[in-house]
Amino acid sequence: xxxxxxxxxxxxxxxxxxxxxxxxxxxxxxxxxxxxxxxxxxxxxxxxxxxxxxxxxxxxxxxxxxxxxxxxxxxxxxxxxxxxxxxxxxxxxxxxxxxxxxxxxxxxxxxxxxxxxxxxxxxxxxxxxxxxxxxxxxxxxxxxxxxxxxxxxxxxxxxxxxxxxxxxxxxxxxxxxxxxxxxxxxxxxxxxxxxxxxxxxxxxxxxxxxxxxxxxxxxxxxxxx
Amino acid sequence: xxxxxxxxxxxxxxxxxxxxxxxxxxxxxxxxxxxxxxxxxxxxxxxxxxxxxxxxxxxxxxxxxxxxxxxxxxxxxxxxxxxxxxxxxxxxxxxxxxxxxxxxxxxxxxxxxxxxxxxxxxxxxxxxxxxxxxxxxxxxxxxxxxxxxxxxxxxxxxxxxxxxxxxxxxxxxxxxxxxxxxxxxxxxxxxxxxxxxxxxxxxxx
Numbered sequence: 115x116x117x118x119x120x121x122x123x124x125x126x127x128x129x130x131x132x133x134x135x136x137x138x139x140x141x142x143x144x145x146x147x148x149x150x151x152x153x154x155x156x157x158x159x160x161x162x163x164x165x166x167x168x169x170x171x172x173x174x175x176x177x178x179x180x181x182x183x184x185x186x187x188x189x190x191x192x193x194x195x196x197x198x199x200x201x202x203x204x205x206x207x208x209x210x211x212x213x214x215x216x217x218x219x220x221x222x223x224x225x226x227x228x229x230x231x232x233x234x235x236x237x238x239x240x241x242x243x244x245x246x247x248x249x250x251x252x253x254x255x256x257x258x259x260x261x262x263x264x265x266x267x268x269x270x271x272x273x274x275x276x277x278x279x280x281x282x283x284x285x286x287x288x289x290x291x292x293x294x295x296x297x298x299x300x301x302x303x304x305x306x307x308x309x310x311x312x313x314x315x316x317x318x319x320x321x322x323x324x325x326x327x328x329x330x331x332x333x334x335x336x337x338x339x
Numbered sequence: 340x341x342x343x344x345x346x347x348x349x350x351x352x353x354x355x356x357x358x359x360x361x362x363x364x365x366x367x368x369x370x371x372x373x374x375x376x377x378x379x380x381x382x383x384x385x386x387x388x389x390x391x392x393x394x395x396x397x398x399x400x401x402x403x404x405x406x407x408x409x410x411x412x413x414x415x416x417x418x419x420x421x422x423x424x425x426x427x428x429x430x431x432x433x434x435x436x437x438x439x440x441x442x443x444x445x446x447x448x449x450x451x452x453x454x455x456x457x458x459x460x461x462x463x464x465x466x467x468x469x470x471x472x473x474x475x476x477x478x479x480x481x482x483x484x485x486x487x488x489x490x491x492x493x494x495x496x497x498x499x500x501x502x503x504x505x506x507x508x509x510x511x512x513x514x515x516x517x518x519x520x521x522x523x524x525x526x527x528x529x530x531x532x533x534x535x536x537x538x539x540x541x542x543x544x
Binding site for chain 2: 170189190209210211243244260261277278279295296297319322323325326327329330331
C-alpha cells in the first residue's frame, strides 16, 4: 500500500510556486497570479567555481554577491542584496529557507553609506534553516541555528553560536566564542576558546559536510553567471 | 508504488481552478505548493496530508557506498499523518566511521505536526501531537503518545519517553498526557493525539 512520490509523476506539479526569482526564468501557465509582481533583479555575482549553488536557490538584489570556494547554498535559500553587497566566505553552508541580507525596507533602514548594511559572512559559517542574517559581520566558524535572527549591522565574532530561535538585535555585538541561548543568556564557550584542536575538528567537520552535500546537491552556477 | 491515473486526477479537477491538493491512489494529499526535493526518496504510507509550503528534503539521502543495500528512503511517513503549513523536514547528518552521512527521518501513524515546525528527528512514533513553531533537533527521538507544546525546542539527541508532555526551550518533560490519549474522539471529531482520520478526510482538494 505504500506509495512513493516519484519524480516521474508529473514532477512539475510540485514546483508550482517556485521561489520568486525562478518564476521569471521558467514561467508556467499556473503562475499567472504571481506574474504581475515585478521580476526580481538578477544581481551581479562572483561565485567561485567550486561553490555549490542549488538550482532552486534564490540570489536576488541590486548589489554585488560574492560566494567563496566550497560554499553550499541549499535549494530555497535566499541571498538578498537589496540593501548592500554580500560577501560569503569559504565552506559556508546556507540551508533552505534561510535569508542572508534582506530587503531595504525590512526595518525601515535606508542605505546610509557607512557600510553598515554590507553583509560579510566568514569562512566555515553555518546558517541553518529559516534563520535570518542581516548582520554586518559573522565571524569564522559561527553557527546561526534554526530560526535565529541577526539584526542589521550586528557584528558576530568568531566561533559564536546562536541557539534555535535566538535573536541578536540591530547593531549589537557578540564577542568571539560566545553562545547565545534562546532566552538571551550569553556565555563563553571555553572548550572552543582554549582548544585549537576542537576548532580544527569543527572545521574538518564542516569540510566533510560540504563534501557530502557536493554529492547530493546538483549545482547550477551557469544560472547566475 | 502505483501512480495516480490521469482519470483519477481529473475527477478532482471539476472546477475551473485546479485544487490545492494532488491526491494519489492511496489517498495521500500533497499540496501543489509544497516544496519537495528528492521525491523518489520520500515514502508516504497512504492518507498522509502534506500542506502548502512544506519543505521536504528527500534529496539528502544516505550515500550509495553505505553498507545497507536498502533503498535510499530519507523521509517515511505513516498513515493519517498531517504535516501542516510551513514545516521543514531536514534529515540530520553526522560522522559515522569517519564518513559523513545523512540519516533517514521516520514518522509514524496519526502524527500531527503543527505549522512552521522544523523537524530533524530520526524517529517520531505514532499518536504524537506537535504544536506550532516547534524545533526538533537533529537525532531526537519521539516515542509514542507524546504531546509537544507550542514553540518547544527539543535539543539534539533528546529521547522523549512515551506518554509525556514536553515544552519549553530547551524542551523538558512537563507532565504526562491525560488518560485516553491516542483513542479517537466521538464520531466526526478529531482530538489531539487521537485518530486523525476525520481531519484527513475533511481536507479536500
